[in-house]
Amino acid sequence: MNKLVQTGNTARRATTERVQRINDPDRTRADIIAVATREFAEKGLAGARVDEIAALTKTSKRMIYYYFESKEGLYLAVLEECYRAMREIESSLSLDELAPFDALRALVAFTVDYQFSHPDFIRLVMTENIHRGQYLATSKAIQKLNVPAIDGLRRVYERGVASGEFRPGIDLIDLHMSISALCVFNVANRYTFSLIFKRDMGQKRWLNRRSDEICEMVLRFVKNDR
Amino acid sequence: MNKLVQTGNTARRATTERVQRINDPDRTRADIIAVATREFAEKGLAGARVDEIAALTKTSKRMIYYYFESKEGLYLAVLEECYRAMREIESSLSLDELAPFDALRALVAFTVDYQFSHPDFIRLVMTENIHRGQYLATSKAIQKLNVPAIDGLRRVYERGVASGEFRPGIDLIDLHMSISALCVFNVANRYTFSLIFKRDMGQKRWLNRRSDEICEMVLRFVKNDR
C-alpha cells in the first residue's frame, strides 16, 4: 500500500488521504514561470491576471508573491527566463561543419522555424517593447548573455569572407538585425498582416515558402558579386 | 467686444464669462481619437485607462461613451483611423517619374522614415497582434482599404521587370512583407534590441545608416543578375 500518486508538488497516500508534500522550490518556481509565460505572452503585462496565473499553477497565489514579490517581479523573471532559453538554443546550433552559404542558410532557416514554433517568446518581447524596455533595463541577468548571441553568425560570416564567397564590410549587428526583423515579422505581425492580405501565416506550408524567400534575401545580401 | 476665445470646442465671452459652446462632433471625435491613439499606443488596450484619456481630452468621459460606446469601441475606432491615415500617406507617394531602382529606393527610404516618425501606429499594430487581430477582424472599414496598399510597389516592380533591371517572379505581397518587416523592426523592437546590442536606435544618424542598409538589401533582392 502507501502508493504515492504525484499531482505536481503534492502526493497523496491513497489509503489515508493524508497529504504528503514534496519540497522542490526549483520546480515550483519553474511551474509558476511556465504558466506566467503563457499568460503574459497571451495578454501582456497589464492584461494578465495574477489570480488567473495562480489558478493555472500547481501551487497558489501565496507562492507567487513568496518567490516573486509582485506581478512586475514575476514578469521580469519570465522575461529573463525567456531570453535565457533563446540564447541556450541559439548556441546549441553547430554550423562549423557546413560551407558558408549552407551554414548561413541553415542559421536563417532555423531562426524562422524556431521563432515560429515559439511565439510566446516573441510576444513577450513585443510586450516588453510596448513598455519601452523598462523592465529588461532593470535586469542584471540579461546584460551578461547578450553579445555572444551573434558569435555563431560571426564565425559563419568570417569564413565566408575568407573564402571570398561573402562580400566584406557588412556590420554583423546590422546583419543579425535584418535576419531577426525578417523572422520576427512572421510571428509578430501575423494576425494583422494575414487579415489585410488574406494569407494564412499560421500555416506550415506558407512558412516553408516564406523561409526560402528570407534565406534568398539574406544570401543575396551577403553574396560577393565582384 | 464679445471676443471669442477658442478653447477647443468651447469659447468664452471674455466680458461675461458665460460659456459659449460650439457643436462640432467631427472635431470632438477627432480630439478623443487623437488622445486615445497616444494612450493606447503607449500602454496597449488593457493598460490604457478611459479616465486618463478623458482627462487629456477637451471633453469628458461622457462623450467618449456617447460616441464610442465602450473602451473597445474606442480602441477599434483608433485602429481604423490609424490604418486609414497610413494608407492615405502611402498613396500620396508618387514614384512614377523615377527610374525603377530609384523609385524602389525612394519607396523603402520613405517607409523607414515614415514609420520611424510615427511610432504610435506601429505600437498600435503590435497591440492588435497581441490580441490576435480580434478587433481588426470585426472592422468593416479595414476590409476595403487593404489590397490597393501595394499598388505603388506593384507599378514600380512591373516597370523594373519590363526594363530588365528587376528579376521576374517575385511575389509582390512577399516583397511588401519583407520591406515592412525590415522597417517595422526599427520601431517595434527598438528598446529591447538597443539594450542588448547597445545601439541607440532612436538616433536619427543611426536610422539613416540603417535606411541605406535596408535599401541595399531590398535592391539586391530584386536586382536581375543574369
Place this chain on the structure above:
DNA sequence: CCGCAAATGAACAAGCTAGTACAAACGGGC
C-alpha cells in the same frame, strides 16, 4: 422657433485586482 443632436459634470455602482493577513504545518539538511 422647434426639436434633436451635441454637450456638460459630477457622483455613483458594481465588479475587479494586486497584494496582505492570519493561521497552520511540513521537509529535509545539518
Place this chain on the structure above:
DNA sequence: GCCCGTTTGTACTAGCTTGTTCATTTGCGG
C-alpha cells in the same frame, strides 16, 4: 531532533476601473 525555508488555503482590503445615472443646457438646421 531542530530549525529554516517551503507550502497550504482562505478571507480580506483598499484602491482602481468601466460604464451608468441624473439633472441640465446649448447649438443649429430646417
